[in-house]
Amino acid sequence: MRVVPQLVTIALIAVVAVPVSARLVPGTRPWLDSAGLLHPLVVAGIVPDHGAEDGKHQGNAGRGPPVIADEVQIHPLRDVISAIGSARGIQAVELSFGVTGRLKALRVAPGDRVAVGDVIAELDAETAQLSVERARLVLEDRQKTFDRLGQLAQSGTATALQRQDAELALRTAALELQAAERDLADHRLVAPISGYVGLVEPQVGDLVSSSTTITRIEDRSSLLVDFRVPERIAALVRVGDAVQATAISTPGEVIEGRIVALDNRVDEASRSLKVRAMIGNADDRLRAGMAFRIDLAFTGDSYPAVDPLAIQWGADGAFVWAVRDGKARQVPIRILQRNAADVLIEAAFQPGDLVVTEGVQTLRPGAEVSVAPPRT
Structure with missing residues (x-):
């Protein structure tokens, strides 16, 4: 029961x-x-009834096993190269005095913004000032001697040789005054560029020389990032190409930039080309020395794009099933690029071919198939 x-x-x-x-x-x-x-x-x-759902597939309908297939799409090959580089200001200079002396005054503090010509620091210049005054007095005396000999030469009481010696002494005194004034100017350190002042290590009263770095001024209104790209794309990179920069410290923020310079040779050890990009920093949130990830995108030739489900593997490599004249055809492929939604391949497709995405387990080469439209 x-x-x-x-x-x-x-x-x-x-x-x-x-x-x-x-x-x-x-x-x-x-x-x-x-x-x-x-x-x-x-x-x-x-x-x-899959045979009557979509008009564009009716011509391929048969009494063979049903499959889901779609037309071959053509998409461009997109290659994105990522590299890591360090940033620096668009201009930067380390400042030091041209002469040895005792530091008398510091006119700036770390972090200050300065313009071209602003005084950064001063040395004790009393001796240099005395040298200028002495040279000025010597020049005035030589000028008087030269003028006096000129008057005597008109009356015939001074020779041409005396006047020539006086002229040489006058010119020498002028050069000594210029040297003294230059030495005095070297006791004042001025900003050669606009930018922000870095840390100042020496203190007032320290004895400094030409090898003593007082501070560093950096213009970070824009930043330069040096990075390297593989040799295989060295010929594709051009000055002016767009890049996307992302600071390692702020991974969610993308900054647009452009390539401004290329090295003139590929490094033989790393087989890479050095590239320089510029990114904006108008709001001054970024700092020199920060690490950035640089993304450089290239658009190449167009190739067939298929659904990842369509790709099969056999003893001879990858292939897809194509529906041609209502029959299944096995088409060998070479995978070029895998994307989120499709795969770019090289394949010998013919016009009107449909690529099978579902039902491949029932297919045999040359067998008739019944094509159903893709699910929506």
Whole structure:
């Protein structure tokens, strides 16, 4: 007596499972067709008629196993190169005095913004000032001697040789005054560029020389980032190409920039080319020395793009199933690039080919297939 309920249960499961499998598993449709069940289920509306759902696939409909296929799409090859580089200001200079002396005054503090010509620091210049005054007095005396000999030469009491010696002495005194004034000017340290002052290590009263760095001024209104790209794309990089920079400290913020310079040779050790990019820093939030990830995108030739599900693997490598003249064809491929939504490949497709994405497990080379439209 227990057999009858079990048979009823099995029958109910079959009534539910057969239509569901016919809808979701394309491989069951040929089995139902051979058993004579597919047509009644289609007529009753329980199972959809894939052969009449989409006009563009009707020409490929047959009595073979049903598959889902779509037209071949053509997309450009996009290559993105990422590299890490360190930033520096668009201009930077380390300042030191040209002479040795004792530091008398510091006119700036770390972090101050200065303009060209602003005084940064001063040395004790008393001796240099005395040298200028002495040279000025000597020049005035030599000028008077030269003028006097000029008057005497007109009366014939001074020789041309005396006047020539006086002229030489006058010019020498002028040069000595210029040297003294230059030495005095070297006791004042002025900013050669506009920018921000860095740390100042020496203190007032210290004895400094030309080898003593007083501070560093850096113009960070824009930043330069040096990075390297592989040799294989060295010929593709051009001055003016756009880049995207992301500071390692702020990974969510992307800054637009451009390439401003290229090295003139590929490094033989690393097989890479040094590239320099410029990024904006108008709000002064970035600092020199920060690490940046640089993304450089290239758009190459166009290639067929297929769904990742379409790619199969065999003994001879990767391939896809194509529907050509209503029959399945095995097309060898070479994978060029994997993206989030598709895969770019090299393949010998013909016009009108459809690429199979579902139902590949039932296909055989040269066999007729019934094409259903892709699911939406």
